[in-house]
Amino acid sequence: MDREVVLEARNVTKTFPGVVANKDVNLKLHRGEVLALLGENGAGKTTLMNILYGLYHQDSGEMLVRGEAVRISSPSESIRRGIGMVHQHFMLVPVFTVAENIMLGAETVKGLSLDSATVRKRITELSEEYNLNVDPDAYVKDLSVGQQQRVEIIKALYRKADILILDEPTAVLTPQEADQLFAVIRTLKAQGTSVIFISHKLKEVLAISDRIMVLRRGQVVGETSPEGATERSLAEMMVGRSVLLEVDKAPAQPGAVVLNIHDICVNDDRGQQVVNNVSLEVRAGEIVGIAGVQGNGQTELIEAITGLRPTKSGKVVIGGQDLTNAVPRKITEAGTAHVPEDRQEDGLVLSYSIADNMVLNTYYLAPFAHGVVLDEAKIRENADELVKKFDVRTPSAVVPVGNLSGGNKQKVIIARELSRPVKLVIASQPTRGVDVGSIEFIHKTIVAERDRGAAVLVISAELDEIMSLADRIAVMYHGEVVAIVPGDQATREDLGLLMAGAKLEGVGT
């Protein structure tokens, strides 16, 4: 490739106390090129991008923008140099219009008042030029997630960015929205914008990029093109060993109904009903997956089943016991394991040791307590055993859980929940933000629970995860289960359409 190099990193090294986040990283981005940056969590992708974006500064090495060595000290400077970043979590004000959000921090003024006419005109021009289809007068709170992302992209383009960094942009999108995003990226590319696309999803990386750089433990371990790579080869580069991408499982042997959700309605925090008359059965020995774009009532449904949120109407029966609106402890004691969606917020006490977290919901039972006195030796013993069995990577079980990586935090929760004899496993986003190696382990453990005879309910925003794990797939849209599809008959396309609210002929119930 002999096009102009717009961005270059030379031997960039960045260390944090005890961790080398980037080591001698070399990177070149050409004009009009889509460069994918692939790596597990903690591989150093985000650190590298934060250096580019001026949030950190490298310890050694050089950064060149259009051939000129620069020291970017703040995000506003990186914007001045034409680098725009779209974060995973959007930085938009919901009650402002698109135009107001875009001019925020770069206001055009006429005398003392804002010159919104000029801004709106410019937004319309950009929207047409790049085929973004954004209405400058719409309020951000009324836009879909995919549209909000396009607002972020226009925001960068409005500030004349010609180098665009997209940090895990598809994590919050439906497959169809992701396709739309890819179309936008192709248009940007055709107009000469360079894009750095950060992801850990192999399929997407192969679909959209011109070049793929793989990071592992802060170092570039390989560079390839989509033509010369397969999902398997990329995954191996990322992890450093061969990995099993498909879940290996025998057909399900469903037994008696363990979880019976009957016609339940649930409100969200604002009092809006977000789960509408959902009924669902999960049998012993099967995995039921709930697919759906985030925010379609899955979270509230699970919270209602596990006692964290009141059920407005309907019934929840676990193992023949009516546990509608029971307290969480009763539901746990009825034989339920719950891997919560937000592990930092709900599943763990980050300041506690691994050992204390391992007994977070069993601390009051023998052998961990005698009467009201805790048995620290037994708690420690239990933790040492589980750390070994569930392969939690830690120097010892007394380390605060907050110091562990995402994958290891999740393993602590899985170890705690699945080391008890349970009848029902509820796992929300079991592998969100977890590295490929740990995903494989977590999936195997979940399948093993099924084969042992547990009923398993898995909720995930990752379609691939649902498709490879679930024996039956329930699709949720706007608080309703719109279809239940046998796992082996589901296709990505059908599920994607159902998740977007389309009705399919001949699929589902």
Add this chain to the structure above:
Amino acid sequence: MNAQTVRKLGRAALLPLLSIFTALLVGGVIIWLSGPKFNGDWFGIKFVLDGYGGLFLGAFGTQKAIIGTLVRATPYIFAGLAVALAFRCGLFNIGAEGQLTMGALLAAGVGFGVKGMPLIIHLPLTLLAGMLGGFVWGMIPGFLKARTGAHEVITTIMLNYIAAQISGYLLNGPWKDPTNVTAQTPKIAESARLPALLPGLHWGVVLAFLAAIAVWYFLWKTTWGFEIRTVGANSSAAKYAGINVSRNIVLAMGLSGLLAGLAGAVQVAGVNYRSTLGFNVGYGFDSIAIALLGRNTALGVVLSSLLFGGLRNGATIMQFRTQISSDIISVIQALILIFVAAEQIIRWIYRVPATPDDAGQATLSKGWGKS
């Protein structure tokens, strides 16, 4: 104790010690400014050193000084433990003052109201009455928080006023000592008084140390303590784990009030032998500083209490020797509190980097805005 534990303790004590050091330094500048400056010995620096010398001598220099310091530290230990225990449950108990007042009132009431009982029954009864008063006064905001979400900072402040008014009513009215013009109760019976351990030192100081051990054991070695700490560290995880968050909030506030009430009761039974209007004012508020300085640990609270007790006790000798106003002690205490609360200032001055272990520390700012 192994090397790792020692390192951990050292790290935990580093910032409080630097805060104290910095406060004394700034306090020294203030003393210097108030002193003879350029016409004194060594440009007035000797004046500052004399002042601090007197302070130290008055606090720890003689047996009499040490006894005085221990007596002054005793209510601080109880009330500091009270604030620390609530803090461990994520609650900011500003109400130790009011709980202490209620404890002192009830203890005095039982102390002078009940007659003809042997010490072995009357003294425990007096102390129990103080605990009960504080317990109820602490449980009210706990209950309001658990039931209605009312922030404990607001409700405890309001209850402080109510306690002060109740105290004013009783001490000027039905419980007033008829033989005296001051608003105070009659003296409590001999059988309700804490006996002396040494001349000038009552047994309350032993009770305070025992209370510190009890609080430590309760918080770190029992399932009750585990629940309270879990609610404080992450209430949504506590709920997820099946812990009854509301019950623990009420319990923690009640126990916190109980300790504060005991502070009041021990003052009545060991030092004043009566409850006097406005006599124990300030202990409840100082105890917030003590809990923060002691990082909400039992050992830290004991050490901080000895420091604050020492400062208060030494101030008299300092004032006698150098004419430095004993009010400077309040300034130094306030400076310590500022530096402990605004930890970043100390980190910045002495270039102390944050360690991952610090992530779990409860800080002042975390006590606010969390519902």
